[in-house]
Amino acid sequence: MADIPLHRRIYEQLRKHISEGLYIEGSLLPSENELCSLHNATRPTIRKALDRLAVEGFITRQQGKGSIVKGAPKGVGILSITGTTLAIGSEKLDTKTIVKPEIRSWKKAFSFELTELEKEVGCIYFERLRLVNGKPVFFDITMIPNINLPRFVSRNHEIPSLFNMLREQYNIEVKGGEQKIMAVNANKTIQNHFQLKPDAPVIQLDRKIITSKPGFCFYSQVFCNAQEYALYGTF
Amino acid sequence: MADIPLHRRIYEQLRKHISEGLYIEGSLLPSENELCSLHNATRPTIRKALDRLAVEGFITRQQGKGSIVKGAPKGVGILSITGTTLAIGSEKLDTKTIVKPEIRSWKKAFSFELTELEKEVGCIYFERLRLVNGKPVFFDITMIPNINLPRFVSRNHEIPSLFNMLREQYNIEVKGGEQKIMAVNANKTIQNHFQLKPDAPVIQLDRKIITSKPGFCFYSQVFCNAQEYALYGTF
DNA sequence: ACACTTTACTTGTATATACAAGTTGTTCAG
């Protein structure tokens, strides 16, 4: 078996099935006991997977009735742990690299402070424009500490999905993060990318992303053209 | 005992203690086993409380070491389940009623659709301005279906904390919800309340809030002066 | 003094079990 915990594998499989429409919106998921048999697990394990699906808005649960499928969250689930690629779905998402990955020095990561080690090693910097159904919706700047990422810059000129890339090439899993959300007026650069009028409001997200590699975080600043796509979240 | 589950009571007590600074930021929480003794509970119960604290960013956990106190989330944790009052802390938060609760008819609740029943009964409508440290930061419009809330309008001319009021007067607990997040330019009303220039960007949240009472949801639209206070969340 | 092992902690995962509480359909008396 993989070393990915059982409850996480079950969560991911169920989420995939819901996203793909295998379970119809509004219908009921198999009961917890049925899922136990299906996955050879016990209820607490199944419930841990369902808890997470509920937190992320894929299902709601009703005592006495069952787990009601709500489908993949509408709008953009970018506020959750998933990266942009997963939140939007790669078939709808195009990525255009504005600034290719390069080594830079840094003293701060947007509104987040850095450790001394992070400052010393510098960062890998790149900018991407993300298009949903052909329309530019996200512009994101990413800064990754230049630690133990051999051949990152030379190997990756285009990065369609950072989360997948880190997992596949470096075995680094994203665990979570924190973010600040602001409303700002689009600057010239953003106006150009999103084709907006001056003073158009956009959402700015400053994110610190925590990984499975202890002490290894990376940072991104995302501007969202939230006139077309509202960000969406559950709580 | 109250009918509030044990894991929830433990969660709330720990959160309170962390918020109040009883546990110092960066230090370790008592170990899970110690918490078991303290609260006369077993580890799965304690862990359920800690899971939630971790999701909401009050603690992080490290295997082999312990639960590290991160303190109350900086900025405004309004994206989580807590109401504004709890997210900000009532000592800092003032509430000014702009439109007192009154019965209105409705066909939609902001961007959310209503059921036929909800449309028929109409809603209780009110507007409030929330001031943090004396400065206006939130303007919220609330719409509550007029179902089984006797004497709501006559009894509550001022509503400093809606979540508390529903719990105390009607035994209704907030379970969660969903929200859409947008960036918009402040309209005249908002400009006045927040004392902003024309075209200043603000964050707009459309929220549907789900309660412990089956089928009973309420809705609010919140405008945030996010120039002063960034919204904050973990994922 | 240094490096290695051991030991005693910590959290992470998973099972097995029990009962409470809410929903829904069926059965049965009137």
Added chain:
DNA sequence: CTGAACAACTTGTATATACAAGTAAAGTGT
């Protein structure tokens, strides 16, 4: 036919237990 009671489900809560895996400090041998 109607309505109340019941049975068979569902999820919610909680206990008790076991072992795995990571951390850190104490002990050990060189």
